[in-house]
Amino acid sequence: MRPPALYLVASIANLQAIELAFGHEARAAALGRLRAAMRRVVPRGEMIELENAEAIQVVAHGRSAAGPLLDRLCADLGSRPIMSEIGPFYIVPSLGAAEIGVGDVEMARMNARNQIAALPLVSGRSEISRYREDMRQCASLLENIDRGGAALVWQSVVSPEHESRLLYFEGLLRLCGEDGELRACEAGIRALERVGLAPELDRRMMALVLDHLEADPVIRLGVNISASSASLHRYGKFATWCDLLSRLARHPDLARRLVIEITETAEIPSLDEAGEFISRMQDLGCLVAIDDFGAGRASVMQTAALLADIIKIDGGFIRDAMQDERRRATFEHLVGLARSLAPAVVVEGVETAGQAELARQAGAQWLQGYHFGRPSLTRALSAPPEARTIWALGNFRDWFHPLPKAAHAGR
Structure with missing residues (x-):
């Protein structure tokens, strides 16, 4: 034969x-x-x-x-x-x-x-010039990461009822400056998205977060990926994320402690492919979050179709809600809408006790922001003992109240 x-x-x-x-x-x-x-x-x-x-x-x-x-x-x-x-x-x-x-x-x-x-x-001359500059920024960012010139800082997602009750830590990419300061790299990330190279960054970040999970047997961590990377076929049919799928399948304990946050600064190339990607990650045991809800590019119908585990409401809404009753009502409506679309809702950008109380009253189960501590290199390693004990004993999916199966399937 x-x-x-x-x-x-x-x-x-x-x-x-x-x-x-x-x-x-x-x-x-x-x-x-x-x-x-x-x-x-x-x-x-x-x-x-x-x-x-x-x-x-x-x-x-x-x-x-x-x-x-x-x-x-x-x-x-x-x-x-x-x-x-x-x-x-x-x-x-x-x-x-x-x-x-x-x-x-x-x-x-x-x-x-x-x-x-x-x-x-x-x-056109301006597009060509922009393309060259984007590629320069892409090369600078990716080479910095490969040389060890970048780091993840960690920010906690906490319960409004008990701040020591932590859902997970989100990893945020920072570049190490010559003066030792850690700097955000949003410009480089946006450049990668514009030229079609976001999966190159996301592949590196996913591997780094999994390394952190391997090093700590109980911690829960989140990693951001671009909406343009949320596909198993980004570069060709089943030509993306094969190493990740294999690693998670071999180590289900890592998958159970991983949250994949899909950002919405870029368009979702294919709703069907994004849904397939999310379903595959959930089958392996991961939780999937939709970031920037309300300010991102996905419509409510698209978000509902993705069947994510967590929806994170953009921080601009909690800031606006403190200004007047109309914007407060908008925020409360958005939290209610998000709770109808996913089992867990996180309000981002919480910077004051007043904002935290407003989010709690609106029905948000989880909060994130400077009010609970600025992102740091060591924050994830210094989680309180009671949080680490519960992490070690509990099932990650028990940390929030899922929708009934029938309701979740019928969204």
């Missing part, structure tokens, strides 16, 4: 943008990097060289699954930037794979190529 084989196609979704922003030599370097990465990941593959090709095509023999192969290819391509005379840039891959049936190579090739997609075109 003929051994199994895969037809793999790898292209560069931002190839046109690379050429316009960094030149023809950069285009050639990008294709060269893609070809070299494919040879490293599939060393025994039969590479099909096509004249003037903008995609690398390989027949991989053996029993390797397509997803892990493509995931390793993505990790290889995202490991470091390509340096051009104009500046650094990264490849945004677009990948496809299909099994080859007996005598059916052409059908497999067509199926694999049909999975390939390109990013929107970049045109």
Whole structure:
């Protein structure tokens, strides 16, 4: 019997943008990097060289699954930037794979190529200039993380009834300045989202938080990912998050203590894919939170369709609610709406005792903000003994009151 084989196609979704922003030599370097990465990941593959090709095509023999192969290819391509005379840039891959049936190579090739997609075109002097600057910021941020020049600081999510009762600690990325100060890196994160590289940051952050969970057997931690990363198919069918899925499946104790927060500063590329991603993570034992509710890009209907475990209300609403009765009523309505969409509601941005009391009266089960302590490097490690004892004994999902199954399924 003929051994199994895969037809793999790898292209560069931002190839046109690379050429316009960094030149023809950069285009050639990008294709060269893609070809070299494919040879490293599939060393025994039969590479099909096509004249003037903008995609690398390989027949991989053996029993390797397509997803892990493509995931390793993505990790290889995202490991470091390509340096051009104009500046650094990264490849945004677009990948496809299909099994080859007996005598059916052409059908497999067509199926694999049909999975390939390109990013929107970049045109005009201002867009090209912005693209170069975005890539510079992407390279700066990712290289800082890879060199150890970044850190996670931790902020607690607490009960309004008992501040020592902690739901989890959210990890927030900070860059280490030359003066030793920790600085926010929102500009770099937004740049990664604009050029299609948010999964590169999110992959690194997810691995780092899992390392923290492995080091502490009871702590509960949350990690932010971009809405644009909330897909198992971001770079190709099942070509994203394979390493994460495998690690969580091998270590269910980590999954049970992990909260994945999906931020809404970028659009959700596909509601179906986001729902599939959330469902898969929940099946593994993770909790999933929707961040920035009320101020993010997702509509109420989209948020309801995602069936998240936690909804986090943007901090702007609690600040506004202290101004007058109308905005207080809006805030109270928003908390009630959020409670109808998910089992647990967190109000962010709580900075005063008055805001904490207002959120409690509105029905929020959990609070987060400077009133309970500023984010710090050591806050998660210094959780009170009573919290750590309960964490060690209890089921994470018992920390809030879930909706009845029938109501939750019918949303």
